[in-house]
Amino acid sequence: MAALLGVGLADVRARLGDGRAGDVPGRVLDLHHVWDFYRTRFLLRRVRDYRRFLDVADELAWECYGPVLGLAGARPKEPPLVGFSRAAAPRAHRRGSAYHDLLPRGGIHTAKGREAATRLPFPVIDVPWSFRSHLPGLLTVAHEAAHHIDDDCGLGDEIRRRVATAGLSPERAAHWERWSGEAFADVCAAVLCGPAYAAVLAELLDAGDDVDERDFDGAHPPPGARLRLAAAAARPAAHPGAPDDTGDGAEARAVAGALTTGGWSGLGGLALTELLAPARPPGGADVPEGARRMLAGGPSRCSSTAGVLAAAALAFQRDPAAYDRQGVGERAVTEVLRLRSAGTRAAPAADPSAAERRHSRAEAGGALLAALDATADPGEAVVG
Secondary structure (H helix, E strand, O other): OHHHHHHHHHHHHHHHHOOOHHHHHHHHHHHHHHHHHHHHHHHHHHOHHHHHHHHHHHHHHHHHHHHHHHOOOOOOOOOOEEEEEOOOOOEEEOOOOOOHHHOOOOOOOOOHHHHHOOOOOOOEEEEEHHHHHOHHHHHHHHHHHHHHHHHHHOOHHHHHHHHHOOOOOHHHHHHHHHOHHHHHHHHHHHHHHOHHHHHHHHHHOOOOOOOOOOOOOOOOOOHHHHHHHHHHHHOOOOOOOOOOOOOOOHHHHHHHHHHHOOOOHHHOOOOHHHHHOOOOOOOOOOHHHHHHHHHOOOOOOOOOHHHHHHHHHHHHHHOHHHHHHOOHHHHHHHHHHHHOOOOOOOOOOOOOOHHHHHHHHHHHHHHHHHHHHHHOOOOOOOOO
16 A cells, blocks of 8 residues: 555655646645545454454455465465445455555545556455444454455456356256356355355344246345255365255255366465365364354364354354353354464565566556546536
8 A cells, every 4th residue: 555655645746846826726636535545444353342343354255365376377466355345245355456446535635536546456354334343243254255266367268167057958058047147156165164154144144935046137146045055165175064965955955066176277276175275283272162162161272263253153053042141152253363373464575576566566566556647627626
C-alpha cells in the first residue's frame, strides 16, 4: 500500500513544485477516498476485539492459501486480507480486480471518478459483520481463500476439464461446468475443514426441498448439491466423522472425486488432499474429540486453525446452549492465536520477483493517477 499510494504522494509534491497547486486539494481528497477502502480494514486491527477476530480469520485464510507459496515454480504473492462488509454473505475480491464499487458511497469522487480504482493490489476477503458474534461462520473464509488459489494459480481451465470428465450426463455436465469455480472452492474448504464446513454451510444456506435442481441456473450449485459435494469432499481427506460413501449423492461424489483425485498441474503436481488436508501430530486431538473437550470447558487441543474452528463449529451444532455457556467461541479465538507461529505471512525476503512486484505496484499507482486525470471534470464538485 505504501508503494501504491507513494506514487500519488510523489505526484502531489511535483504539482506543488511546478505551479499546479490548484489541483492538489482535489487530488489529495481523491487519494484519501481510495485509501479509505484499505484504511478501515487496517484500523479495525488496532481495536482489540476486532483484531483478535480478524487475526483468526487471517490465520484460516493463510492456512488455506499459504501452501501454494511453497510450490515448486510458484510465484509467491501476498495472502488474502480479511475484513468486514455489510454484505449478507462472504465474498472474495480478486487481486488486480476493479474495486470502485467497494468504495464509500457519496464520497469525494465525481460520478466518473469512481472508475479510478481499477487494480486491487492484493486479494481481499469480506465477511458479514454478524460473523463477529458467531465464530463458526468463519469456516467459509476457507471457501473464499480457495477462490484466490484458483485466481492466482490460474486453475480455471484445469477445474473445468476435471468437471467435464467426471462422468456426468451431458446435460448435468453443462451445469457443473458453469458452477465449477464454486465447486472447487467448496471442495477445498471441505478438504481443509472437514465435515464441519458442510454443517456451517447448511446453517447459512436455504437448503429446503423446494429447489428444483434439474434446471437450477444460479451462479452456485443449488444448496442441496453444495452440501452433498462438501460432505463427499471431506471423505478422501480422511477427516474423522466424514460420512460414508452412501446415499443419493452420486453426482456430488463424482465431482468431488474429479477435483480431489490426482495431482494438479497448476499446483505443482499435488492433489488437493496433499496440499490442504491437515496432518494431525501425535497427541493432537481430532475435531470431534476437540468439540467434546470444548463443550466440557477445555481447549480443543487441535493442532491447526482449521481444526480448532471446525471443533468449535461442531460444538455449536451439538449443543448451542453449552457452546454459549462455556464461551466456546472466545476460547477458540484464544486457542488459535496461541497456535500462531512467528513471522510475516508473505513471500521470503530473497524472493527474486520482489523487485518485479514493487514495479507492478508502482505501475498500479500510475494507473490510478491516470484514471483520476482522465475522469476529472473541472465543472463538478470534488466534495460530497
